[in-house]
Amino acid sequence: MATREAYIGFKGRNNSSSILVNALSQQHYLLTNSFVGLKRDIDKLPADYDVVYLFGVDKNLIGSFRIEQCAEKDGIHLVTNLDLKSLAEKLSSNGIKSKISKTPTHYLCNEAFWHLLEKYQGKAVLIHIPTIKNFNNIFEEMTFPEHEYDSVQNYLNRLGYCYTTRVYKEVGKYKADKLYIAPWGDMLKIEEVKEYQKVSDRPFYNEMSDEEKAEIRKYSEDMRLPYEFIKFSRFSLSN
Structure with missing residues (x-):
């Protein structure tokens, strides 16, 4: 059975946590930026998630994430039971630097994290990320012709992966095992990059139209x- 994951950020058009959870999952949640509001939002969340990822913003972070181990409220410490070392290694393998903090944070992020740890019995984690200015320095955009947006998303929905051909100035631009933001908001991971000289060597060559072959050539x-x-x-x- 697939792991049920929840991706949660905070509301705000220019809030990088909102942008990131939208990129990570088409089904995500955004919390109200107030103590009363976020508690109300969390109370409404389904209770059957296996893992909950909460993202908050730290303006002091530049070029890295910080993974929080615990939260504190009214003198009560709650600690995540997720494997944070594996999470940090997962981020590192995809080009994202991170460190694990054992000191509770403050204000809304700590409050939301505490309530999520309580609700999901430790199966939650808070990940602090940079502001939108520094966030954009971590993730580059992977461009596509606008007429391909729908077909690419259909392949991703149906197969879980997709292919693209890059020529001329885009050769060498995208690197294997790195993350990129798609124009429509998805977070994409480059699985494999193969270089060819002849168009006839391209995989699925016989399925291409004459126009596609001519354009690449x-x-x-x-x-x-x-x-x-x-x-x-x-x-x-989680993958």
Whole structure:
């Protein structure tokens, strides 16, 4: 049975936690930026999640995340029972630096984390991320022609992965095992990058239209340049 995950951030168009949870999951939750409001929001969450990821913003973070181990409210400490070391290793393997903190934070993030730890019996974690300015320095955008948006998302929904061909100035731009933000908001992970010289060597060559073959050939083989065939998928913290 698949692990049921909840991705939670805080409301705000320019709040990087809101942007990140939207990129990580099409089904996510945003908390109200007040003590009373966030408690009300958490009370309404389904109780059967196996793992809950809460993201908050720390303006002092630049180029890294901070994973929180515990929360404190009215002198009561609650501690996550999730494997934070494995989570940090997962982030590191995808190009994201992080550290684990054993000191409770303050204000809304701590309050929300405490209530989530209580509700889900320790199966929650708070991850602090940079502000939107520094957040954008961590994740680059992976571009696609606008007419491909729907088809790419359909492949991701149906298969869990998709392919793209990159030519000319985009060769070498995207790296395997790195994370990128799609124009429509998904968090994408590059699984594999393969380089080819001849268009006829491209996987699924026989399924391509003559127009597609000619377009790739124009900016690669005809110019005596290589092209790349890239496999990518949606990123999940649990996979």
